[in-house]
Amino acid sequence: METTEAQPDEFSAGNSASNFREADLSQQWWEKRSFVGGDFTEADLRGLRTQGCTFDQCDFTKADFEGSRHEASAFRSCTFDRSVLAGTRWSSCSMLGSSFVDCRFQKIAFTECDLSLVSLGKARLSKVDFGGLRLREANLLEADLTGADLRGADLTGARLAGAKLEGADLRGARLDANGLVQANLAGVHVDTETAIAYAAAHGLVIH
Numbered sequence: 001m002e003t004t005e006a007q008p009d010e011f012s013a014g015n016s017a018s019n020f021r022e023a024d025l026s027q028q029w030w031e032k033r034s035f036v037g038g039d040f041t042e043a044d045l046r047g048l049r050t051q052g053c054t055f056d057q058c059d060f061t062k063a064d065f066e067g068s069r070h071e072a073s074a075f076r077s078c079t080f081d082r083s084v085l086a087g088t089r090w091s092s093c094s095m096l097g098s099s100f101v102d103c104r105f106q107k108i109a110f111t112e113c114d115l116s117l118v119s120l121g122k123a124r125l126s127k128v129d130f131g132g133l134r135l136r137e138a139n140l141l142e143a144d145l146t147g148a149d150l151r152g153a154d155l156t157g158a159r160l161a162g163a164k165l166e167g168a169d170l171r172g173a174r175l176d177a178n179g180l181v182q183a184n185l186a187g188v189h190v191d192t193e194t195a196i197a198y199a200a201a202h203g204l205v206i207h
Contacts, residue, residue, distance in 0.1 A: 155179055170194060177201045 018038045025040075027047040038058040045060075048068040055074065061081040069089045077097040086106040090113050099119035105128055116136040120143050127147040137157035147167040154174045159182065166187035173194065175183070180194075180201035190198070 018035060020043050021039050021041045022043060023040070024044045025048055026044045028049070030048070030050045030053050032052040033050075034054045034056075035058055036056045038055065040058060040060045040063050042062045043060070043064070045063050045065045046067055048065070049070070050068075050073045051071045053070075053073040054076070055078055056076050058075070058078045059081075060078060060083050062083065063080075064084040065088050066084050067087045070091070070093050072092045074094040074096070075098055076094060078095075079099055079101075080103050081099075081101045083100075083103045085108050086104050087108070089109045089111075091111040092113065093110075094114040095118050096114060097117040100123055101119075103123065105123070105125055108128060110128075110130065110133055112132065114134045115130075115138055116134050117138065118135070119139040121139045121141040123140075123143045125143055125145050125148055127149075128145075129149040130153050131149045132152040134154045135158050136154055137159075138155070139159050140163050141159050142162035142164075144164045145168050146164050148165075148169075150168055150170050150173050152172040153170075156174050156176050156179075158175070158179050160175075160179050161182040163183060165183060165185060167189075169189040170185070171189055171191045171194070175194065175197070177197070177200075180198045183198075185198055
């Protein structure tokens, strides 16, 4: 399979739709670059570092992000299908509206990120740290969140039906009544406030 190697000078600020299929972009440093509709299918992004970059409606199918670092960058309405995200670091990033299908999340780290409206249905997220993140209206249907750290996370409007939450830590997390009805909190660590809200959502009268 022939690989296209893209040189750093190809990436100027304000890029629009671009074809980087199978491109070798590993170990590069991108700052304040913008991509709209970019095709990064099967691109080698290992060790890539981005700062202040924006990616809108980009396709990262089968892209390899392993070991990459992203700071204050936005990946909005992007597609991550069978992408390798193991060992990546995301700080103050927005993943608004992006979808993740059959991705590898081992040792991924999020810090102060916005994952609102993301699609993580059936994702394998065991022991992933989502503490303090925004996951408003996220699709977590049937996701495996066993042992995940969700302390202080904003899960308002999140879809949690069928999600595996055993051993997860939801202390201080924000869930609305609909989420509390959908979620199975057996074996989950919660605070008193969440326990009372969960009981009320299931029809118990608390005195």
